[in-house]
Amino acid sequence: MAISPLQSQALPAAARFFADRGVFGLVWIDDQLIVRWTYGHLAAFIGVGRPLAETVLAFVGSEDEILGFKADPSQSLELPGVAIVMAPDARDRVNLSLFYDPKQGCYMLLVACATLDATLEFEVVRHVRARLIAEADTSLKARELLRANRDLEQFAAIVSHDLKAPMRALQYLTEDMEAAASRGDPSQLRAQLAQVKSHANRMSSMLSGLLEYSSVGRKAMAVETVDTRTLAEVIAFSIPFGTGITTTVTGDWPQIETLRAPLDLVLRNLVDNAVKHHDRDAGRVELACTSDGQELTIRVIDDGPGIAPEHRAAVFLPFRTLADPGRPTAYLSPNHSFGIGLGLALVQRTVESIGGQIVLLPNASGSRGTTFEVRWPRELSTTVLLA
Amino acid sequence: MSGVAAYKVMLLGDIGVGKSSLARRLAFDRFTSDYKPTIGVEIYDHHLPSVGGTPVRLIIWDTDGNFGDAVLRHVYVKQAAAAMIIADRTRPETVSAMLRLGDGFAQMLPGRSIQYIVNKCDLPSADGIDTVLAGLPAGTSLILTSAFDGTNVAEAFQETAAAIKRRGY
Numbered sequence: 001m002a003i004s005p006l007q008s009q010a011l012p013a014a015a016r017f018f019a020d021r022g023v024f025g026l027v028w029i030d031d032q033l034i035v036r037w038t039y040g041h042l043a044a045f046i047g048v049g050r051p052l053a054e055t056v057l058a059f060v061g062s063e064d065e066i067l068g069f070k071a072d073p074s075q076s077l078e079l080p081g082v083a084i085v086m087a088p089d090a091r092d093r094v095n096l097s098l099f100y101d102p103k104q105g106c107y108m109l110l111v112a113c114a115t116l117d118a119t120l121e122f123e124v125v126r127h128v129r130a131r132l133i134a135e136a137d138t139s140l141k142a143r144e145l146l147r148a149n150r151d152l153e154q155f156a157a158i159v160s161h162d163l164k165a166p167m168r169a170l171q172y173l174t175e176d177m178e179a180a181a182s183r184g185d186p187s188q189l190r191a192q193l194a195q196v197k198s199h200a201n202r203m204s205s206m207l208s209g210l211l212e213y214s215s216v217g218r219k220a221m222a223v224e225t226v227d228t229r230t231l232a233e234v235i236a237f238s239i240p241f242g243t244g245i246t247t248t249v250t251g252d253w254p255q256i257e258t259l260r261a262p263l264d265l266v267l268r269n270l271v272d273n274a275v276k277h278h279d280r281d282a283g284r285v286e287l288a289c290t291s292d293g294q295e296l297t298i299r300v301i302d303d304g305p306g307i308a309p310e311h312r313a314a315v316f317l318p319f320r321t322l323a324d325p326g327r328p329t330a331y332l333s334p335n336h337s338f339g340i341g342l343g344l345a346l347v348q349r350t351v352e353s354i355g356g357q358i359v360l361l362p363n364a365s366g367s368r369g370t371t372f373e374v375r376w377p378r379e380l381s382t383t384v385l386l387a
Numbered sequence: 388m389s390g391v392a393a394y395k396v397m398l399l400g401d402i403g404v405g406k407s408s409l410a411r412r413l414a415f416d417r418f419t420s421d422y423k424p425t426i427g428v429e430i431y432d433h434h435l436p437s438v439g440g441t442p443v444r445l446i447i448w449d450t451d452g453n454f455g456d457a458v459l460r461h462v463y464v465k466q467a468a469a470a471m472i473i474a475d476r477t478r479p480e481t482v483s484a485m486l487r488l489g490d491g492f493a494q495m496l497p498g499r500s501i502q503y504i505v506n507k508c509d510l511p512s513a514d515g516i517d518t519v520l521a522g523l524p525a526g527t528s529l530i531l532t533s534a535f536d537g538t539n540v541a542e543a544f545q546e547t548a549a550a551i552k553r554r555g556y
Contacts, residue, residue, distance in 0.1 A: 053393070057430045060446040061395035061466035079462060081427020081451075088415045093427055114427065 015039075027052075027109035029098075031070060031379070033063055034293070042094065042111045052109070058082050058096055066107065069100035081114050105379075166199045166206070173199070206342075223380065226260050228296065229253030232287045235268050244282040245275050251289040256296070256378050262350045263376065266358075267300070269347045270372050274302035295356070296376040303369045312360055316348040354380055391434070393444040394551050396544075397464055399492065400473035401484040402452030405506040408534035409473065410449045413544055418535050425451045428463050438548040445548055455484075459491040468556040469500035469547050476507045476531070479516050486523075500550035502528050504543055509533040 025043025053059040076099035093114040180188040236247035361371040398406040431447040474485035508531040
């Protein structure tokens with residue numbers, strides 16, 4: 001499961017303040033009750049990557065009850081004044097408060113200092129917990145607002161810059177057509193009309209692509225069981241015959257609960273991209289996957305011409321096409337987004353909308369080929385599902 | 388020790404009956420004469436190499452005797468597989484408390500194993516205690532222990548683990 005974003009980016013300031021001063025420790029636990037991350041020295045005794053009950057003995061026997069919190073997040077388990085005695089003289093006591101945070105999609109354990117007045121301490125823990133949840137909520141909303149603002153700025157830039165070029169071309173063409181009509185030159189007029197049609201089609205494609213791009217992450221989709229190997233094989237073997245490109249699917253492709261359409265879109269676009277931009281009569285594209293408890297790491301590897309270092313930073317920007325118009329391509333994708341340079345932008349936005357990441361891996365010096373690495377979370381956070 | 392069945396066992400009883408001393412004798416084979424009342428709960432991890440042929444892990448919850456009968460309504464007792472309820476052989480009132488806690492535990496968590504323990508058997512028994520104990524219903528699981536010299540301590544926990552396994556908890 002994905003236990004970000006709080007753990008790595010946005011640990012609320014209040015939580016960090018108290019945890020850094022040893023007032024309490026924070027523990028993030030996935031829904032298999034495996035400890036995924038701890039913060040603060042009070043939680044340092046808890047083993048990361050191990051079952052919660054294995055290191056916090058107080059939870060032995062309560063696993064089923066805890067799993068039920070996911071269905072009813074109003075419940076919590078609060079154990080005051082607990083000392084786990086591993087040595088004859090060790091009697092350090094802590095207050096334990098375990099709850100499910102639906103906003104982060106994981107369980108959280110607060111390990112608080114315990115003195116003599118457990119009632120008072122638990123009142124403090126309750127306040128800290130409420131604050132933590134409230135700040136997490138604010139933090140998520142702030143991030144969503146940032147994303148919305150970034151989208152708006154990107155849209156403004158695209159509309160003002162990228163759509164202006166074909167619009168300007170249309171303006172010049174109509175002026176030329178007026179001149180051709182005045183001269184009585186029908187053949188010139190016909191040629192320019194064809195260009196007007198071409199520019200209009202391109203603008204239409206760009207607008208359709210923009211609509212598609214803007215809707216990523218905002219469509220209601222159902223989580224379903226996806227056999228990722230079958231999905232990858234269907235995509236790999238759907239490349240039209242005669243391209244000269246050999247596709248292979250390698251590695252460990254598990255069955256996961258996820259959104260099928262976005263995963264299909266991402267893999268299909270990456271494979272299509274690799275095939276489309278291949279510059280030789282024969283080549284290969286490999287879809288490789290490894291997985292762990294949290295995510296799938298999928299690589300789409302080709303032996304095409306690669307992407308020049310000076311263009312690598314721009315590959316995910318909308319309406320940036322790096323293809324050399326004069327270079328032959330083995331196969332032209334029916335996906336109109338490619339023709340206008342939206343394919344990789346769409347892929348990146350889709351991956352990020354489900355909480356994953358995509359990167360273009362660096363090439364060894366002088367080597368050919370391109371490798372895109374997609375990190376696809378095994379489990380979608382509640383935030384994604386509610387988006 | 389993942390893969391080994393782990394069971395939560397409550398140590399209940401009046402203040403000063405020797406709950407912590409029994410837990411420490413079991414866990415560390417040690418007895419300390421300086422009495423420190425337990426505040427909250429102390430949890431011990433004890434591995435039994437063979438209970439009916441398989442290893443068992445007991446997670447022993449040594450509770451604060453100040454709770455009295457209210458401990459049965461406390462979150463500490465939730466999901467317990469068994470209770471070991473302790474009295475002090477030298478104080479008759481602790482036997483009454485033991486039996487009351489036993490009845491309460493059976494009502495709160497029906498079907499769970501209850502092991503009654505009369506501790507401090509290295510000391511002379513108070514007047515009338517043996518008569519009370521002799522009058523317990525047939526089938527009551529009772530064992531005399533001494534945390535001081537270790538008498539029957541390991542046996543009491545072994546018997547509790549066996550009872551948990553028999554009952555399937």
